[in-house]
Amino acid sequence: MNLILFGPPGAGKGTQADLIAEPRGWPKLSTGDMLRAAVAAQTEIGKKAQKVMDRGELVPDEVVVGIISDRIDDPDCKAGFILDGFPRTIPQAEALDQMVAVKDLTLDVVIEIQVEDHVLIERIEKRATESDQVRADDNVETLKNRLSVYREQTAPLLPYYEKQGKLKAVDGMRDIEGVAAQIGDILNHI
Numbered sequence: 001m002n003l004i005l006f007g008p009p010g011a012g013k014g015t016q017a018d019l020i021a022e023p024r025g026w027p028k029l030s031t032g033d034m035l036r037a038a039v040a041a042q043t044e045i046g047k048k049a050q051k052v053m054d055r056g057e058l059v060p061d062e063v064v065v066g067i068i069s070d071r072i073d074d075p076d077c078k079a080g081f082i083l084d085g086f087p088r089t090i091p092q093a094e095a096l097d098q099m100v101a102v103k104d105l106t107l108d109v110v111i112e113i114q115v116e117d118h119v120l121i122e123r124i125e126k127r128a129t130e131s132d133q134v135r136a137d138d139n140v141e142t143l144k145n146r147l148s149v150y151r152e153q154t155a156p157l158l159p160y161y162e163k164q165g166k167l168k169a170v171d172g173m174r175d176i177e178g179v180a181a182q183i184g185d186i187l188n189h190i
């Protein structure tokens with residue numbers, strides 16, 4: 001099964017993607033993790049992405065589309081994969097639709113993790129104080145920018161996938177197990 005975990009920054013997509021990935025053996029394809037790895041390795045992509053990411057803005061569509069298109073071809077994606085943090089714009093979603101069609105794959109479901117803004121801000125503040133290796137983009141200023149980028153560029157994907165009949169929502173205000181249980185329910189019914 002191929003699915004997208006969707007939601008604002010701090011919604012818990014990465015945590016839930018790990019919980020789904022492990023028992024099912026589907027890789028988690030996180031563009032955020034891949035870009036951070038590119039930054040750490042100081043590759044050409046990493047050098048270009050770093051400043052944009054630190055500001056909480058989006059790296060160019062063609063960069064992430066290229067990364068995902070290559071990654072989906074890896075043999076470990078054959079049984080299924082979980083997209084985390086991609087797509088984030090309408091052109092990325094259109095590119096993904098095209099790429100799955102060309103590769104003869106299907107996108108089965110898009111799961112939206114719904115969390116209110118004030119909780120997102122609390123979570124990121126907590127993550128920023130607790131983590132030893134604070135992510136450069138985990139501060140309140142950048143988070144606010146990431147939230148407005150989400151609202152402007154990423155939230156329009158909700159009606160896009162609603163129209164395709166692929167969108168399902170879960171309550172992301174519950175605890176980690178509670179959110180995981182709702183996602184498990186959805187996956188069991190596909």
Ligand code: ADP
Pocket residue numbers: 008009010013031032033035052053054056057058059060061064084085086087088092137146
């Ligand atoms: P979040 O905590 O918002 O889920 P991510 O780890 O997914 O953060 O992404 C961190 C940063 O990486 C984003 O703010 C953005 O700069 C960049 N990024 C990740 N995925 C994408 C994407 N699909 N398109 C453009 N930029 C991306």
